[in-house]
Amino acid sequence: xxxxxxxxxxxxxxxxxxxxxxxxxxxxxxxxxxxxxxxxxxxxxxxxxxxxxxxxxxxxxxxxxxxxxxxxxxxxxxxxxxxxxxxxxxxxxxxxxxxxxxxxxxxxxxxxxxxxxxxxxxxxxxxxxxxxxxxxxxxxxxxxxxxxxxxxxxxxxxxxxxxxxxxxxxxxxxxxxxxxxxxxxxxxxxxxxxxxxxxxxxxxxxxxxxxxxxxxxxxxxxxxxxxxxxxxxxxxxxxxxxxxxxxxxxxxxxxxxxxxxxxxxxxxxxxxxxxxxxxxxxxxxxxxxxxxxxxxxxxxxxxxxxxxx
Amino acid sequence: xxxxxxxxxxxxxxxxxxxxxxxxxxxxxxxxxxxxxxxxxxxxxxxxxxxxxxxxxxxxxxxxxxxxxxxxxxxxxxxxxxxxxxxxxxxxxxxxxxxxxxxxxxxxxxxxxxxxxxxxxxxxxxxxxxxxxxxxxxxxxxxxxxxxxxxxxxxxxxxxxxxxxxxxxxxxxxxxxxxxxxxxxxxxxxxxxxxxxxxxxxxxxxxxxxxxxxxxxxxxxxxxxxxxxxxxxxxxxxxxxxxxxxxxxxxxxxxxxxxxxxxxxxxxxxxxxxxxxxxxxxxxxxxxxxxxxxxxxxxxxxxxxxxxxxxxxxxxxxxxxxxxxxxxxxxxxxxxxxxxxxxxxxxxxxxxxxxxxxxxxxxxxxxxxxxxxxxxxxxxxxxxxxxxxxxxxxxxxxxxxxxxxxxxxxxxxxxxxxxxxxxxxxxxxxxxxxxxxxxxxxxxxxxxxxxxxxxxxxxxxxxxxxxxxxxxxxxxxxxxxxxxxxxxxxxxxxxxxxxxxxxxxx
Numbered sequence: 001x002x003x004x005x006x007x008x009x010x011x012x013x014x015x016x017x018x019x020x021x022x023x024x025x026x027x028x029x030x031x032x033x034x035x036x037x038x039x040x041x042x043x044x045x046x047x048x049x050x051x052x053x054x055x056x057x058x059x060x061x062x063x064x065x066x067x068x069x070x071x072x073x074x075x076x077x078x079x080x081x082x083x084x085x086x087x088x089x090x091x092x093x094x095x096x097x098x099x100x101x102x103x104x105x106x107x108x109x110x111x112x113x114x115x116x117x118x119x120x121x122x123x124x125x126x127x128x129x130x131x132x133x134x135x136x137x138x139x140x141x142x143x144x145x146x147x148x149x150x151x152x153x154x155x156x157x158x159x160x161x162x163x164x165x166x167x168x169x170x171x172x173x174x175x176x177x178x179x180x181x182x183x184x185x186x187x188x189x190x191x192x193x194x195x196x197x198x199x200x201x202x203x204x205x206x207x208x209x210x211x212x213x214x215x216x217x218x219x220x221x222x223x224x225x226x227x228x229x230x231x232x233x234x235x236x237x238x239x240x241x242x243x244x245x246x247x248x249x250x251x252x253x254x255x256x257x258x259x260x261x262x263x264x265x266x267x268x269x270x271x272x273x274x275x276x277x278x279x280x281x282x283x284x285x286x287x288x289x290x291x292x293x294x295x296x297x298x299x300x301x302x303x304x305x306x307x308x309x
Numbered sequence: 310x311x312x313x314x315x316x317x318x319x320x321x322x323x324x325x326x327x328x329x330x331x332x333x334x335x336x337x338x339x340x341x342x343x344x345x346x347x348x349x350x351x352x353x354x355x356x357x358x359x360x361x362x363x364x365x366x367x368x369x370x371x372x373x374x375x376x377x378x379x380x381x382x383x384x385x386x387x388x389x390x391x392x393x394x395x396x397x398x399x400x401x402x403x404x405x406x407x408x409x410x411x412x413x414x415x416x417x418x419x420x421x422x423x424x425x426x427x428x429x430x431x432x433x434x435x436x437x438x439x440x441x442x443x444x445x446x447x448x449x450x451x452x453x454x455x456x457x458x459x460x461x462x463x464x465x466x467x468x469x470x471x472x473x474x475x476x477x478x479x480x481x482x483x484x485x486x487x488x489x490x491x492x493x494x495x496x497x498x499x500x501x502x503x504x505x506x507x508x509x510x511x512x513x514x515x516x517x518x519x520x521x522x523x524x525x526x527x528x529x530x531x532x533x534x535x536x537x538x539x540x541x542x543x544x545x546x547x548x549x550x551x552x553x554x555x556x557x558x559x560x561x562x563x564x565x566x567x568x569x570x571x572x573x574x575x576x577x578x579x580x581x582x583x584x585x586x587x588x589x590x591x592x593x594x595x596x597x598x599x600x601x602x603x604x605x606x607x608x609x610x611x612x613x614x615x616x617x618x619x620x621x622x623x624x625x626x627x628x629x630x631x632x633x634x635x636x637x638x639x640x641x642x643x644x645x646x647x648x649x650x651x652x653x654x655x656x657x658x659x660x661x662x663x664x665x666x667x668x669x670x671x672x673x674x675x676x677x678x679x680x681x682x683x684x685x686x687x688x689x690x691x692x693x694x695x696x697x698x699x700x701x702x703x704x705x706x707x708x709x710x711x712x713x714x715x716x717x718x719x720x721x722x723x724x725x726x727x728x729x730x731x732x733x734x735x736x737x738x739x740x741x742x743x744x745x746x747x748x749x750x751x752x753x754x755x756x757x758x759x760x761x762x763x764x765x766x767x768x769x770x771x772x773x774x775x776x777x778x779x780x781x782x783x784x785x786x787x788x789x790x791x792x793x794x795x796x797x798x799x800x801x802x803x804x805x806x807x808x809x810x811x812x813x814x815x
Contacts, residue, residue, distance in 0.1 A: 175680040177672035184669060188658050194617075194649050195669040195723065196637040254660055 006248030006299070007260040014267045017274060025277030032152075033273075039155040039224065041269045042162035043068075043217035044239060045262065049169045050210030051240045052261040056173075057206045058186040058253025059107060059114040064214050064240060066125035067099045068233025071218035073129060076138035076228035085143060093215040099125065100211020104204035111200075126231065138228040147223050158220050165213070170258035182206060187254030242289065243268055246296040268292060316379050317342050318507040319364065319395070319476050324373035326359055331740070333359040335531045336373070341476060341507040346498060348518040348539070349511045351528035352551055352802070353603050353768040357511055360528065361478055364509070365397045366390040378475070396469035397478040402461035404453045410464055411436035411449035417468045439467040443497050459490040466497060477501060478509040483517060484604065495521055513602050515544050515806060527551055548806065552770065552798035559747075560775030561754040563794070567595035567778060570629075571762040572614075572645075572731050577623035582609040583786040586623070591731065591762040596753060598777030599766045601805050606786035607766045608650060611733045614764075615647040616640040627730075641670055646724035650735035650766075652713070656720035659709030663701055664690035666708050667722045693722035697752060714738075714745025721752070732756060733764045738772060750776060770798050 021028045028034065047064055054061050075092040079085070099121070106117040146154025173179035181202050184192040189199040222228050247264025249256030271292075272285045319341040326334040334356045341347050351357050362368040363375070366385040375382045377393045404413045415432045436449035445463040453461060462482055469477050479498070483491045498521060501508055510522055518525055519539060526536040527550040534550050572591040578584060584606050591597055599607045612618045614625070616634040625632055627643055634640050640647070649655040657666050667690045668675055675685060690704040697718040701711055708719055717737060724732065737753065738746040753776065757763050767773045773780055780792045782804040790804040 171680065175682075177676040177681075180665065180669070180672065183661070184658060187660050188654070191655050191658050192669075193637060194615075194647065194655050196641045197669070197672075198636070198638065 007257065007263060009299075010247055010260060010263040010267060010296075014263055014270065017267065017270050021270075021274055021277060025274070028273060028277045035152070035155050035159070037269070037273055039158050041265065042158045043221040044236070044243070044269075045162045045265055046165055046213050046217040046220065047210075047236060048240045048243045048261050048265050049166055049258055050206075050213035052244045052247075052249050052256065052258050053169070053173070053182055053206045054114075054210050055241070055244055055249050055251060056186045056253060056256060057182050057203055058189070059203060059206065060241070060251075061100075061103060061114065061118045061207060061210055062237045062241070063099070063103060063118040063122035063125060064210065065233035065236035065238075066122045066129070067096055067211060067214045068218050068221070068236050069231050070099065070125050070129055071096050071215045072222050072228050072232045073133060073138060073230065075215075075219055076140055076144075076222055079140055079144045079222075080138060082141075085147065088144075089216070089219050092219050093212045096215025096218070097208050097212040100208040100214070101204070103211070104207030107207065108200040108203040122237070126234075129230065133230050135230045137230065140222060140226055140228060144223055145226055154223065158223065162220065165216075166258060166262055170262075173258060178205075183254055239268070242293050246293055248296075250300065264296075317376075318378060319509075320374075320376040321360070321364065322374040322376070324360065324363055324370045324375075326363060326368060326370050333531050334363070334370070337528065337531070337533045339526055339533065339536075341509060343475070343505045343507055344502050345523040346502055346508045346510050346521050348522035348525040349509055349528065350513075350515075350518065350525055350547060350551060352770060355528040355551075356531040357528055358480070359531075361397065361480060361509070361511070364390070364476075364478065365395055391472065394473055394475035395478070396472060396474035396476070398462060398465045398469065398480065398482060400481045400484050402458070402465045404461055404464060406454035407452060409450050409452050410440070410447055410456070413453055413464060414439060414449070414468055414471060418471045435471065436467075439471045440464070442470055443467045444493060444500075459486050459494065462486075462494070463497070466501075470501075474506065476507050476509070478511075480511045481513065482510075483512060483514065491517075513806060515547060518547075519544075548799060548802050552802045560772075561751050563596075563778055564754070564758050565594055567592035568760065569593055571627065573626045574614075575624040575626070577610075577613060577620045577625060579609065579613045579618050579620045581621075582606075582612060582618045584609050584613050584620070585786040587788045589781060589788060589791070591764060593730070593760045593762050594757050595778040596757050596763045596765055596776050598773040598780045599764060599783060600768075600770065600773045600780055600801050601783035601789075603768065605783040605805065607783050608735055609786065610783065611647055611735055611764070611766060614640070614731075614733060615645060641727055641729075644728070644730035645733070646670075646727050646729035646731070647733045648717075648720050648724050648735060648737065650739065652716050652720050657708040657711075657716045659707065661708055662705045663694070663699070663708055663711070663719055664704040666719050667693055667704075667726060670723050671726045689726065690722075693718075693725065697722055698748065712742070712745070714741040714749065717741055717745070717749060718752075721749075725756070729761065731762045731764065733766070735766045736768060737765060738767070738769065746772075770801065773801065774798060 047068065051061065051064065071092045074095055075088050078088045078091055103118055103121055106112050107114045147157060149157060173182065181197045184195070184197055185199045185202045193199050221232060243265035244261045245251060246267060247256065247260035247262065249261055268289050271288050272282070275282055275285055317340045321337060321339040323336045323338065324334050325336050337356065337360055339360065349357050349360070359368060363370045366387040366389060369384060375385050411433045414436045433449050440447050440449065443463050443466050445460065445467065447456065447460055447463070456464070482494060486494060498508055512518060522539050524536055525539050525542065525547070527534050527547065529551060569592065570590045571593050574587050574589045577587045587610055601607050613620050614634065616636045616639050619635050625634060632643055634643065653659065664686050668686050675681065675689060687704050694701060694704060699715050699718045701715060708716060711719065734753065738749050741749065753763060753765065765776060774796065778794045780794065780796055780801060781788050782790045782792065782801055784805060784807055792800060
């Protein structure tokens with residue numbers, strides 16, 4: 001119980017928000033708008049899963065937003081050229097994995113600090129994309145939107161597949177050797193090395209994995225609209241990192257799990273629609289999200305100081 | 310240079326210091342006169358470093374009295390020690406590597422607020438003057454990271470001189486010096502002595518003590534076994550003082566004769582970690598104790614065998630087959646296990662549950678192709694908890710909740726789970742209480758009886774003597790001697806210090 005205190009308290013907070021909405025703004029729970037809301041968050045959830053792994057491994061990747069934009073635009077262009085959807089999906093995932101591999105190689109291979117490496121790749125990728133595309137939109141062929149299904153079938157597909165990804169990764173983190181290795185490296189890389197776990201390889205692979213998931217998320221995003229915006233991933237990194245941290249994944253590595261990150265994401269995602277339904281000005285959204293993040297970090301700090309005593 | 314009758318510079322009386330249950334110092338007396346070099350001698354863990362830290366204010370003694378220049382002090386802090394003219398030069402100089410020599414000296418010696426203007430020419434001039442006084446030809450504008458270790462030591466000494474230190478403590482200053490650098494350092498020390506400074510000199514090299522010191526105090530098990538005029542002592546006498554102790558504790562006896570050779574090393578070298586030409590055979594069922602001073606290359610040899618710093622030359626054979634051990638994963642597959650020295654940093658992952666700690670090195674075996682059932686892991690962990698008598702609230706308890714001895718057992722269990730043929734133990738009972746220590750000894754003996762080849766690195770001389778079927782002694786990265794089990798402490802210490810028995814060379 002004590003071990004999962006953070007995950008449970010975030011879930012409780014989410015429950016309180018939902019309960020409040022049920023009482024004061026029952027319209028929030030109308031099926032169709034709610035499904036739309038959840039669908040919009042599905043790609044974010046996928047990226048958050050990958051980010052959780054990277055942070056558990058005591059690294060960070062702030063270039064996911066740019067990776068996301070690059071994957072989206074490239075996938076869109078390939079779809080325009082008439083590539084079948086499964087191939088576009090594969091290409092997007094592969095491209096994401098490649099960008100993740102570049103980050104991973106710089107961090108694990110050259111032992112550079114991940115915050116600096118991914119700051120550099122974030123800017124490089126974003127500006128490179130700007131330069132090549134000049135802010136142009138990509139108009140997608142019809143077979144991309146909602147994956148060629150009806151809107152509601154498409155929405156359900158996206159939501160359920162993102163949940164499936166979450167469940168598989170969350171279980172793998174606990175029941176697969178690979179998951180254990182990520183925790184071990186994030187907690188104490190030298191001890192992991194002495195136990196025969198190669199820390200550099202694990203670090204490299206979490207970056208590749210995050211990149212691949214970002215590529216997947218990009219497809220799930222472009223499937224939701226008729227056009228690809230030039231910088232669809234701008235700000236994604238902050239959203240994702242905030243969700244993961246609010247969900248109790250320690251920025252210092254080694255602690256937290258995917259369920260917490262999931263709850264954190266939902267909590268932050270509820271803020272905006274809740275404000276709309278409660279007729280509060282939308283300006284408050286970022287301020288409230290910021291306050292939630294601050295609260296989570298302060299709670300961590302307080303708990304750590306107590307544990308230290 | 311007899312201890313002068315004048316007031317002593319530094320007097321320590323009945324100094325006692327405990328760390329948890331360990332009595333690091335138990336009533337040590339020590340005094341230092343102006344213009345003398347007073348050597349401090351003792352085995353690993355005899356209490357030298359603790360005594361130094363008490364004298365520099367880094368540790369507050371639990372009991373005893375510190376008198377500096379006739380003034381008895383209540384509480385000595387590092388700042389106060391500095392003001393009283395006590396300076397310490399450590400083996401690893403504590404300078405700022407990215408600042409210049411002049412800046413480093415300025416930081417130590419200049420005082421004033423954050424807004425004071427720095428007088429650069431004066432700072433440089435003072436640095437130049439101080440360096441000249443200690444006989445160093447170093448440009449004050451050099452960045453410290455460009456200096457060699459001995460040059461950095463000279464900068465430290467220059468700081469001490471500049472601070473007007475009356476008491477200079479040197480902790481194994483020659484450990485990394487060449488012959489010539491050593492000679493220069495000796496000259497500086499002698500000049501300090503002539504200037505009336507008292508020098509506390511710590512070294513394992515007996516010949517240095519005879520060349521330099523006026524008096525010598527020998528520590529053993531946290532107590533002083535006497536202060537002597539160096540001229541009245543010889544090497545054999547000093548070694549006897551250092552080790553002269555009864556093996557009081559009972560060790561489990563060897564129960565079966567050693568079997569076939571499991572691991573053999575032929576002239577194994579590793580340039581990166583300084584292991585030089587080690588030739589050694591390790592048999593199934595034997596405990597091979599590895600003794601030597603700290604830094605003699607014992608842990609380095611273990612790291613070579615475990616693939617952490619692979620050997621460059623020489624041959625390693627496992628069960629008669631030549632192997633190249635390039636990584637820990639490979640070592641594990643070959644059946645080599647390494648229980649590292651610092652269990653809190655490198656052994657047990659404190660935040661992880663015991664069960665996960667124990668299965669960390671055997672993922673390949675216990676994780677099936679599908680999901681791992683918690684049950685399988687728990688069962689394996691509980692087996693070892695029972696087998697090694699780990700005292701814990703359950704296999705889910707975090708590693709950090711255990712006592713030192715029990716953490717060590719968890720670390721050991723992780724490696725036993727790999728079903729090794731060669732088990733390397735690095736300081737298996739360091740910082741473990743007496744009861745757990747004897748339990749670990751029994752486990753080690755039982756593992757050997759079951760056919761494991763055990764390589765046990767230990768700085769605890771009685772432990773090496775009591776547990777080993779054979780004893781290897783390392784010195785300067787090489788295996789200096791292999792002695793039969795039951796050798797006496799004097800023989801082992803003599804080999805570790807590099808003296809031939811009975812030969813009184815200096």
